[in-house]
Amino acid sequence: MRRSLLFLFLLLVIQVACAPKTVKMVERAPHPTEAVSKEEEVAGPEGEEGKEGAQEAQGIKEEEVREEEVKIAAKGKVAAPETPSGSPLKDIHFDFDSYTIRAEDLRVLSEIGAWLREKKTIRLLIEGHCDERGTVEYNLILGQKRADAVRAYLVSLGVEGERLRTVSYGKERPIDPRHTEDAWAKNRRAHFEIER
Amino acid sequence: MRLRPLLFLLILFLARPLEARIYLDVYAIGFRRVVVAAPPFRGPQERFGTDFAELLNKDLELTGFFVTTPFSLMDRRMLEEPEEKEHIRFEDWSSLGIELLSKARFREEGQDVIVEAFLYDVTEGSLIFAKRYRTKKDLWRSIVHRLSDDIVLAVTGERGITNLKILFVAEEGSSKEVYLSDIDGYMIKKLTSFGSITLSPCLSPDGSLLAYTSYKKGRPGLYVMDLRKRSDVYEDTTEGIKVPHLFLSNRTLVYSGAVGRSSGIFTLDLERRITTRLVGGDGIYTSASFTRDGKKMVFVSDMHGSPQVFLKNLENGEIRRITFSGSYNTSPAISPKGGLIAFVSKLEGNLEICLTDEDGKYMKVLTDGGMNDSPQFSPCGRYVIYSGRKAGASKIHLSLANGEMRRVLKLTGRGESQPRFFIGKED
Secondary structure, three states: OHHHHHHHHHHHHHHHHHHHHHHHHHOOOOHHHHHHHHHHHHHHHHHHHHHHOOOHHHHHHHHHHHHHHHHHHHOOOOOOOOOOOOOOOOOEEOOOOOOOOOHHHHHHHHHHHHHHHHOOOOEEEEEEEOOOOOOHHHHHHHHHHHHHHHHHHHHHOOOOHHHEEEEEEEOOOOOOOOOOHHHHHHHOEEEEEEEO | OOOOOOOEEEEEEEOOOHHHOOOOOOOOOOOOOEEEEOOOOEOOOHHHHHHHHHHHHHHHHHHOOEEEOOHHHOOHHHHHOOOOHHHOOHHHHHHOOOOEEEEEEEEEEOOEEEEEEEEEEOOOOEEEEEEEEEEEHHHHHHHHHHHHHHHHHHHHOOOOOOOOEEEEEEEEOOEEEEEEEEOOOOOOEEOOOOOOEEEEEEEOOOOOEEEEEEOOOOOOEEEEEEOOOOEEEEEEOOOOEEEEEEEOOOOEEEEEEEEOOEEEEEEEEOOOOEEEEEEEEOOOEEEEEEOOOOOEEEEEEOOOOOOEEEEEEOOOOOEEEOOOOOOOEEEEEEOOOOOEEEEEEEEOOEEEEEEEEOOOOOEEEOOOOOEEEEEEEOOOOOEEEEEEEOOOOOEEEEEEOOOOOOEEOOOOOOOEEEEEEEOOOOO
16 A cells, blocks of 8 residues: 555656646647546556555556656657556457467467456457458458457456457558558557556 | 329320330340430520430430430531421431430429420331429439439330439548438438448438448447437447448348357347347358348358358248359349349459359459459349449449449549448439
């Protein structure tokens, strides 16, 4: 408990330190304030995590990174949607027209699974995406199948299903809008977002 | 005869029963197009008469069944002769190679405009039909579309498509919204304004309900909107994806959905809120399309590994695989009359619109490269509409089902997709 109080205090310091910059930015773009208030929310569960112990060193590192993030946000750049540092979350990719998880991605998912088993309060949104070389309707379902395949694998690793929500974007939200093999490979993905 | 509130159609007399003679067998492979002349309509304002005729010629060209005749080929006497048979000098028209002549005159009565049209077989020198049309002046285009459809009916034995509307999705920045337009790109109406991704629209037969998938509330939901009240009467935003395909009636929607291991094609009774699964499993099942009698359904599924087209006989429950060549055959549509099936096939890296029959034996590629998607047959089964892109924005294309007369429809000009024909009510 004492540790979490310290943690909150540190965050407060960070915010106070950044406050003037943020206020200045507000007139131009409301985004930085939003980013800062999100940090506050993240602090809640993270504070509780402290109870489990053996997190002290990591905790401090996290705060440093957060401070950096807040600064970036204050400069008006888009803050990464608060992926806690040290999180193993990263996109995994699929072959054309496939919703089978690739062998090389099983390791990524294992890390994510272990991380989720540890951080019991985190809930994930799993987005399934497709490349543009398919029909609209088929890709909508295919995207769902990709998200579902990832969810099923994480559940098989012991993550509670209620913490994992899926959504398909079909081919509607490419991460790379180019029409190249490279872009298509990037776009056939499952992407993770932390839900609040 | 049906009387419509605004458009009165009066048949003065019929030269002969319509079924008696089919001038053009449009199902024949490589049919010959009929040479038609539709000179300016005679009436109080010359300009209006030219507008009428120009639109009629455009409509007739759009059908793909006719070769039209430029006004410049017609001399003064041809342009000024009255519309009745006794005044027509058929040898003049015939000397230009014209086979079919549409003569018309118009007059105004208060807010209304009245058109009297006469269609002649030039070769025989006989009257095919004479009809009178009446509507509000600002709806004059609907008269021309109607006349064009009647000409197609007289010549081919079936009504044309110029009175149909096109329902489609168009991009607006990063959003996608649903639009309804006349087939010639006029009277474009925006049906949704959610500032979000909205997809797969379909309209109920009476035009009052619009079903769609939208991300307007974040996660994708299946919605049914009452277009008169502009509000949703059905909403399903439970986890998973749901895609509407068509209305079997004004209360029964067909959609496909997937979440977890349960995936399939369903009917949804909107009044009783009952969902029935037509086909499904733990793979992908989507893009359902029905014959008009509701007895046959085509769909795509990866139940055998790769996406392939299947036909389900809903009377005996039999499911047959239709496509066997290639490893990516999706987005099927069956002709409302049965027989032909259009689908998208991945061929040499392109997505092509292909045609096959119910046995999967006949095969024809309609397109020539690019990314084509979402084929749909016209209600008469003679046309296929689809979206296509080679470079630049995706556009809506119209083609005769034999692959001839492919052309782009001029609609919004902004990335268009998922077109569907809608038999519009005359309003």
